[in-house]
Amino acid sequence: MLVIGIESSAHTFGAGIVDDGKILASEKEMFKIGTTGMIPAEVAEFHVNNAADVISRALERAGIGYRDIEGIGYTRGPGLGPCLQVGCLSAKTLAKKLNVKIVPVNHGVGHIEVTRISAGLKDPIALYVSGGNSQILKISDKPFRHYRVLGETFDIGVGNMLDSFARELKLTPSWGSTVEKSALGGKYIEMPYSVKGMDFSFTGLLTKATSLIPEKKEDLCFSLQEAAFSMLAETAERAILLTNSQELCVCGGVAQNTRLKEMLGLMAKEHGVRFGFVEGALNADNGAMIAMVAERMLRNGFSVPVNECRTEQRYRVDRARVF
Numbered sequence: 001m002l003v004i005g006i007e008s009s010a011h012t013f014g015a016g017i018v019d020d021g022k023i024l025a026s027e028k029e030m031f032k033i034g035t036t037g038m039i040p041a042e043v044a045e046f047h048v049n050n051a052a053d054v055i056s057r058a059l060e061r062a063g064i065g066y067r068d069i070e071g072i073g074y075t076r077g078p079g080l081g082p083c084l085q086v087g088c089l090s091a092k093t094l095a096k097k098l099n100v101k102i103v104p105v106n107h108g109v110g111h112i113e114v115t116r117i118s119a120g121l122k123d124p125i126a127l128y129v130s131g132g133n134s135q136i137l138k139i140s141d142k143p144f145r146h147y148r149v150l151g152e153t154f155d156i157g158v159g160n161m162l163d164s165f166a167r168e169l170k171l172t173p174s175w176g177s178t179v180e181k182s183a184l185g186g187k188y189i190e191m192p193y194s195v196k197g198m199d200f201s202f203t204g205l206l207t208k209a210t211s212l213i214p215e216k217k218e219d220l221c222f223s224l225q226e227a228a229f230s231m232l233a234e235t236a237e238r239a240i241l242l243t244n245s246q247e248l249c250v251c252g253g254v255a256q257n258t259r260l261k262e263m264l265g266l267m268a269k270e271h272g273v274r275f276g277f278v279e280g281a282l283n284a285d286n287g288a289m290i291a292m293v294a295e296r297m298l299r300n301g302f303s304v305p306v307n308e309c310r311t312e313q314r315y316r317v318d319r320a321r322v323f
């Protein structure tokens with residue numbers, strides 16, 4: 001089934017196309033954050049200006065035309081309201097014009113499922129780490145099939161914390177991947193470590209690291225990463241042991257971080273647990289992950305009338321039915 005997925009929850013407008021679970025195209029344009037972060041109305045305007053072109057490029061890459069599309073998925077949430085709206089309206093316009101079924105998709109389910117399926121995992125503990133989210137999840141069939149949240153951040157997502165610190169250090173570009181590069185060769189400085197049961201928090205860590213500027217940049221970046229990723233690895237390890245899981249995956253934008261994957265890989269190996277992730281761009285926000293989940297939903301007979309399709313800024317992952 002040829003399905004197009006549209007993602008626009010934050011800085012990226014993405015369009016992806018899948019056919020029987022195979023990704024045929026994943027095109028996107030990303031708003032350049034600069035040193036001021038994201039102003040939702042500005043990012044939404046960026047999406048409006050890029051939507052048609054990104055969708056056309058995805059069709060071209062997949063070697064299909066508009067009339068070949070058999071179903072549409074879009075990100076319902078969570079995300080920035082004005083940004084979500086652009087993707088939702090683009091998807092609804094297409095659904096009306098092409099007279100095909102449409103489904104709203106949870107952004108977090110998209111991240112987890114594209115990783116789980118691409119990595120060939122069945123029932124993993126999923127560590128979902130991005131700008132807006134940091135959660136540890138596992139599928140549960142009660143009261144309906146969904147990703148149950150076993151642990152999560154009390155405050156901000158780990159990606160948001162890394163991006164914020166990049167801005168405090170005036171790194172360019174001001175996001176987590178620059179913190180990762182800057183951490184090379186750094187030495188550890190004592191940092192707050194905040195884990196409570198299965199949950200964790202990052203604002204204390206951010207405040208402490210910021211208060212130490214202008215210590216050496218590489219030491220600060222290294223220490224911030226070591227502390228944050230240790231917290232994530234500890235709670236993921238506890239989740240594996242408590243649920244007797246045999247698989248672990250990491251997904252979301254921060255899953256691109258080499259040091260995080262190294263820590264998780266070592267921990268998984270110690271427990272004889274299979275560790276999976278996807279390479280590069282599929283970790284970042286993209287339309288292909290939305291298309292992949294949408295296709296499974298549509299194949300299972302689930303769709304929503306076009307005029308009932310909405311967005312929801314705080315659409316929690318554990319409220320989304322998984323097919």
Ligand code: FE2
Binds near residue numbers: 107111130285
């Ligand atoms: Fe995301």
